[in-house]
Amino acid sequence: MSTSSAAPSAKPPMRDALVAAAFQLFLERGYEQTTVDDIVALAGVGRRSFFRYFPSKEDVVFPDHERCLADMTAFLAASGADHEPVRRVCDAARLVLRMYAENPTFSVQRYRLTKQVPGLRAYELSVVWRYERALAEYLRGRFAGRPDGTLRADVIAAAVVAAHNNALRSWLRSDGEGDAGATVDHALGYVQSAFGAPGAQAPAGPRPEAPVRTVRLEGPGQPEDVVVLVSRRGVPLWRMVREIESALGADRRD
Amino acid sequence: MSTSSAAPSAKPPMRDALVAAAFQLFLERGYEQTTVDDIVALAGVGRRSFFRYFPSKEDVVFPDHERCLADMTAFLAASGADHEPVRRVCDAARLVLRMYAENPTFSVQRYRLTKQVPGLRAYELSVVWRYERALAEYLRGRFAGRPDGTLRADVIAAAVVAAHNNALRSWLRSDGEGDAGATVDHALGYVQSAFGAPGAQAPAGPRPEAPVRTVRLEGPGQPEDVVVLVSRRGVPLWRMVREIESALGADRRD
Numbered sequence: 001m002s003t004s005s006a007a008p009s010a011k012p013p014m015r016d017a018l019v020a021a022a023f024q025l026f027l028e029r030g031y032e033q034t035t036v037d038d039i040v041a042l043a044g045v046g047r048r049s050f051f052r053y054f055p056s057k058e059d060v061v062f063p064d065h066e067r068c069l070a071d072m073t074a075f076l077a078a079s080g081a082d083h084e085p086v087r088r089v090c091d092a093a094r095l096v097l098r099m100y101a102e103n104p105t106f107s108v109q110r111y112r113l114t115k116q117v118p119g120l121r122a123y124e125l126s127v128v129w130r131y132e133r134a135l136a137e138y139l140r141g142r143f144a145g146r147p148d149g150t151l152r153a154d155v156i157a158a159a160v161v162a163a164h165n166n167a168l169r170s171w172l173r174s175d176g177e178g179d180a181g182a183t184v185d186h187a188l189g190y191v192q193s194a195f196g197a198p199g200a201q202a203p204a205g206p207r208p209e210a211p212v213r214t215v216r217l218e219g220p221g222q223p224e225d226v227v228v229l230v231s232r233r234g235v236p237l238w239r240m241v242r243e244i245e246s247a248l249g250a251d252r253r254d
Numbered sequence: 255m256s257t258s259s260a261a262p263s264a265k266p267p268m269r270d271a272l273v274a275a276a277f278q279l280f281l282e283r284g285y286e287q288t289t290v291d292d293i294v295a296l297a298g299v300g301r302r303s304f305f306r307y308f309p310s311k312e313d314v315v316f317p318d319h320e321r322c323l324a325d326m327t328a329f330l331a332a333s334g335a336d337h338e339p340v341r342r343v344c345d346a347a348r349l350v351l352r353m354y355a356e357n358p359t360f361s362v363q364r365y366r367l368t369k370q371v372p373g374l375r376a377y378e379l380s381v382v383w384r385y386e387r388a389l390a391e392y393l394r395g396r397f398a399g400r401p402d403g404t405l406r407a408d409v410i411a412a413a414v415v416a417a418h419n420n421a422l423r424s425w426l427r428s429d430g431e432g433d434a435g436a437t438v439d440h441a442l443g444y445v446q447s448a449f450g451a452p453g454a455q456a457p458a459g460p461r462p463e464a465p466v467r468t469v470r471l472e473g474p475g476q477p478e479d480v481v482v483l484v485s486r487r488g489v490p491l492w493r494m495v496r497e498i499e500s501a502l503g504a505d506r507r508d
Contacts, residue, residue, distance in 0.1 A: 166404060166408040170404075195448060
């Protein structure tokens, strides 16, 4: 756990010691069989110190979610009108991934623990719900006044969270091997292809020579009335969609 | 509450009496201030009768979810290969709506109660999660072997649940006035337009003559290697996507 290359942390050492002691005991004797008294005894601190940092035993299992939720809220609040909304919530979801990826060993241990303890599963659901609401509230603001604004906001927020969690769980099940960021990028790319605006998709590396392009037909009788998409087979659907959106979006602006 | 025109119910009268007594007390004195002893005293039955029907006080607040989950699971298990998957999970979600719409007064009371009591909110999240997993598991089966099958299954299930709940909450906030079915149909239509396969969307009137079609190019050197989509401008993006998916899907089978 000491090999993390995370950015310098402001977490106090006593808090870290409590988390480390708690997980040592959870792994040795099980979550239900470990009391707060056991944890503070191993960490060499008093009960009051524990409750200064964690409202309950459940909270020590997810020590960084409150900070991450605050980071996400601040990130979304700092958005400008020029940020494409779907891309913005995808970027916000990446903050959660980063928290997990900062410490793969701890994340994988917690994943296994959470699967075994129904109370922790319920706690995790409530945390996921709060992330989803943060994304949805931001989107509701951006979509305010548009038709179906709250519907679109809620559906896109749920889709982003589901895609993120699908990729995250896949990475956790592989014991934190592989490139978590690439897996999540791919999953979020799927959501952006379904809901994103033109140009919103982050390109995965340099773009190869036009495997997909749109052509303008300006024949007599129907100038610009037809969209023709030409694509190689094997090009992902989202690439085609992006191209069509881009062609249509150029006309639809204003 | 007696005006419901629901199908004949197999619920035993004592169970109904317990639910009615519980809600009377929850509304009169609050959820937290009501004990199981209070409920059984008002209903005129013993504690063991309560726990025969409900594992806990929380369960009496959501007396029909287990039945509805079982109905949904059976409905999905009875699906055939000819059911379009996204449409099928939308239909499955409508089973939940029907449960709420069967008894608007009770549903609105419960909605207000759940908003006030954090423990009930957490309980509801776990129920919603189980619905979502039921939908996702069905979709994972249908998408097995396809690229991104589990990703698509999880994202679509989450989107369906979010759309359903957005519409349901809107109806509950209006005190159960208005047409819940139409509201949910509209919301689910949005999800189908984003993810549905060809023919899955309930068409709004007769389909105009081919505003969008794909063309096979079988020129020398690269037979069938290129997809060409020809579409009139103004055709919704989802129609174009459906057409491309259909053309690609025909090749990708087997």
